[in-house]
Amino acid sequence: MAVPEPTLDALHIAAKAAATRQAENIAAVDVADRLGITDAFFFASAPTERQVKSIIDEIEDQLREQLQLKPSRREGESENRWVLLDYGHFVVHVQHDEERENYALDRLWSDAPQIDLPETD
Template identity: 60%
Template sequence: MTATDRSIELIKAAAQAAADKLAHDIIAYDVSDVLSITDAFLIASAPNDRQVKAIIDEIEDRLRDELDVKPVRREGEREGRWVLLDYVDIVVHVQHAEERVFYALERLWKDCPELPLPDDALATRGKAAEHAAAHGVEDGATQDGAFS
């Protein structure tokens, strides 16, 4: 099974919204073969809590206005370090750059195929790791993929 056309449409719109708000390291995975609860994950990050919230707000507004879809769940907004939007077909994770490097979600989903994204989203790669390194944050994952 692969992600549906609708899921891919949602991912692309969410990725473009994130890029428009200057998100870092936008990536999407087709998780439909390994999870039954959703088709795809979009992961993005930002250098501060305020920007995390701005990215989430833009994604939510864009998907509601352009594709007439609202999240069924929104978690983590109060802290602004890792906010999740659950649209059933897709799940969006926007993390503070430090959490992004520490939790390394990409390692969990590295065996899943990446989904195509708009060019603006692809141009954001490498920014979260640069920010975390500049602020002395180390990757929390060990060699075997477990977290310390």
């Protein structure tokens, strides 16, 4: 696996933060060998736009508090159907359940190595 330890730490924090806001289908994949522009993608989803916003805000807050990380870009916030936080070495995608199903990023990256995340139940 090509994902560096600091990125793994950040993904674990993101997973825990998302879980505190009842995110669903939390996952992360190692895309470093396939993309070259980032090491990992983090995915989570929620049934409402309000919950998508809550999850994304919590992830951003926890990464800032614990690791002093700020995203270089934040996109999709106007509708909160698919919000993206770009941290350079990893990208956070929080999607409304319908977008998660329609765009099927999990299937698109199904051949990429899965990253073990902490239990979030």
